[in-house]
Amino acid sequence: MTEITGSTPDSTAAPAAGSAAASMPEWEKRFRAPRVSLPDWAEDAPERALFVSNATGTYELYAWDRATGEQRQATDRPNGTTDGVLSLDGEWIWWFSDTDGDEFGVWMRQRFAAGADGAGDEPAVPGLGPSYPAGLALGRDGTAVVGRSTDEDGSTLHVVRPGEEPVEIYRHRESAGVGDLSHDGSLLAIEHTEHGDAMHSAVRVLRLDGSVVAQLDDTEGGTRELGLEVLGFAPVEGDSRLLIGHQRRGRWEPVVWNPLTGEETDLAIELPGDVNAEWYPDGSGLLVAHSFEARSELWRYDFAKSALIQVETPAGTVSGATARPDGSVEYLWSSAARPPEVRSTAGGVVLNPPGPAAPGSVPVEDAWVEGPGGRVHALVQRPEGEGPFPTVFEIHGGPTWHDSDAFAAGPAAWVDHGFAVVRVNYRGSTGYGREWTDALKHRVGLIELEDIAAVREWAVDSGLADPAKLVLAGGSWGGYLTLLGLGTQPxxxxxxxxxxxxxxxxxxxxxxxxxxxxxxxxLLGGTPEEVPERFAASSPLTYVDDVRAPVYISAGVNDPRCPIRQVENYVDRLAARGAVHEVYRYDAGHGSLVVEERIKQVRLELEFAVKHLGVGAR
Incomplete structure (x- = not known):
């Protein structure tokens, strides 16, 4: 057994320059290349924007005055910051402050304009203690609605008015969160799972005194597996319409609902795959994001014409999009072969990160494989040369997520080292309809691994993958499936x-x-005490003694999602039987926002695989 301890590198360290940069491997350049997120903008001050960048080597929030071009770093913490929002008037930046990535903390705020009176960070809601965040909505009059989650209180929602103590207006043991405030601040939309199905939310609209205005619940008290999500109130004065995402036709799509009248407007957007949407700023239409078979595209839905008009984007994946007041659309785009860019339909790149661009990689190929639950979609990247190749099955997390034709530095690093990479959108993944996503029940983990096994068989039989050099890898839920797969498919x-x-x-x-x-x-139909057999069947620890392959595990010591104690239990069992394994523990939560730390983790994974497979390093 090898144990490695991690420490957080200096977040201000600049990327290597000169000859050192020239000799840097391409895979490291991809991680070190500066990136920016899609800028968020203040609804009543659209020239004020907030975005995330890794320009300093750590992902932090940046304020951007689009009128002057001035940008400044708004947060600076050793383990990074990514959760932030602008007030509607653009005067304040709210950001969430946790401790070393544990996701448990408080909202802070600072003035948007550097050097303004009161500049500097201050508690945004002094009367509320630390919690896990459960949504935030800011009103035009300075009112905030803060969602909180704690083990002791469950889910609570609090109205905070300027100069007043927070007032609790909602509490429940099951999950709930803030959706959106209406334009005039009188209505609050929330998502809740009081019916006990955490995968399918209901929507309720409240007054700010907590009184109920209306509710939509497609679960029928938990007897039907249909979910709803809040997409936002109409952004214009006097309009109480609320955009809702629903699954009534077997996929995600939008409907417009007026909670004051009960009227619903079915848009009947006839596109295959999942459909999401947000309002255009003048309320005249919707910006529609369409996801289908690991790619995405944009459309405008025009209310006056009841028509869809395509918004031209390149082939690949749009990771985020927003309609601007001038009618243009800004979007974050990439493909597996080309690094991300923030583009505009008005032309060109909107926001260029400083420094050299990330090197490109190879495009993905689509593979469709017959599995026990239907056709499984996989994305394949091949290195140069002829197969069969050593092959990494890189399994996505979530599980309610999906891999797409988007740029990813991790898979590209494996390709650079001569590995083929296969990513599987197993049952439980989004983007293939409600039935595919909701198939993940009771036999948790085992269902996904059946689909992965079918794709593995295809990869070997097709000549892509060397059956003696197969790597099962992933993070979060993908890491869970890795350990479960090593034990159940040794x-x-x-x-x-x-x-x-x-x-x-x-x-x-x-x-x-x-x-x-x-x-x-x-997912499992109860607690460990209520359904112990299901937890046992789905737990990697149950099968740890059957693991034969060398195992590398990395874990954040402050992780609230996959806590460290349960990882140590598994490692202790590996060590007790003398199994080949290495463990890397680092001082962060569910992953790291520090670029050098992430590079270190990928390097350790590469070295471990190369050593135990006996393939040549690059």
Whole structure:
């Protein structure tokens, strides 16, 4: 056994320059290349924007005055900051302050304009203690609605008016969160799971005194597996319409609902796959994001014409988009071969990060494989040369997520080292309809691994993958599936690489944040005490003695999602039987926002795989 301890590097360290930069491997350049998120803008001051960048080597929030071009770093913390929002008037930046990535903390705020009176960070809501965040909505009169989650109180929502103490207006043991405030600040939309199904929310609209205005609940008290989500109130004065996402036709799509009248407007957007939407700033239409078979595109839905008009974007993935007051659309785009850019339909790149661009990578190929639950979609990247190749099955987290034709530095690093990379959108993944996502029940983990096994068989039979050099890898839920797969399919895998995994499901349940406990109860049908056989069947710890492949595990010591104690239980069992393994612990939460730390983790994974597979390093 090898144990490695991590420390957070200096977040102000600049990327290597000169000859050192020239000799840097391409895969490291991809991680070090500065990136920016899609800028968020203040609704009543659209020239004031907020974005996230890794320009200093750590992901932090940046304020951008688009009128003057001035940019400044707004946060600076050793483990990074990514959760922030602008007040509607653009005067304040709210950001969430936790401790070393543990996701438990308080909202802080600072003036947007550097050097203004009162500049500097201050508690945004002095009367509220630390919690896990459960949404935030800011009103035009300075009112805020803050969602909180704690193990002791469950979910609570609080109205905070300027100069007054916070007032609790909602409390429930099950998960709930803030959706949006109406334009005039009189109505609050929330999502809740009081029916006990954490995978399918209902929507309720409240007054700010907590009184109920209206409710939509497609679950029928938990007897029907249909969910709703809040997409936002109409952004114009006097308009109480609320945009809701629903699953009534077997996929996500929008409907317009007026909670004051009960009227629903079915848009009947006939596009395959999942459809999301947000309002155009004048309320005349919707910006529609369409996701289908691991790609995405944008459309405008025009209310006056009841028509869809395509918004031209390149082939690949749009990771975020926003309609601007002038009618243009800004969007964050990438493909597996090309790094991300913030583009505009008005032309050109909106926001260029400083420094050299990330090197490109190879495009993805689509593979469709017949699995036990239907056709499984996988994305494949091949290195140069002829197969069969050593192959990494890089399994996505979530599980309610999906891999797409988007730029990812991790898979590209494996390709650079001569590995093929296969990413599987197993049952439980989003983007393939409600039935595919909701198939993940009771036999949790085992269902996903059946789909991964089918794709593995295809990869070997097609000549892509060398059956003696197969790596099962992933982070979070992907790390969980890695450990579970090594134990339940011990002959299938040559090496396992598990980052921030669930390793001991029972202990993980008792130690994780309350919202994830609710999700686990939904997935497995109860608590470990109520359905012990299901937790045992889905726990990697149950099968640890069957693991034969060398195992590499990395874990954040402050992780609230996959807590460290349950990882240590699994590692202790590996050590007791003398299994080949390495463990890397680092001082952060569910992953790291520090670029050098992430590079270190990828390097350790590469070295471990190369050593145990006997393939040549590059």
């Amino acid at each position: 002959d299938a895998w040559s090496v396992g690489l598990a980052a921030v995994p669930v390793a001991d499901y029972v202990t993980a349940y008792h130690d994780e944040m309350e919202a994830l406990k609710a999700m686990d109860r939904t």
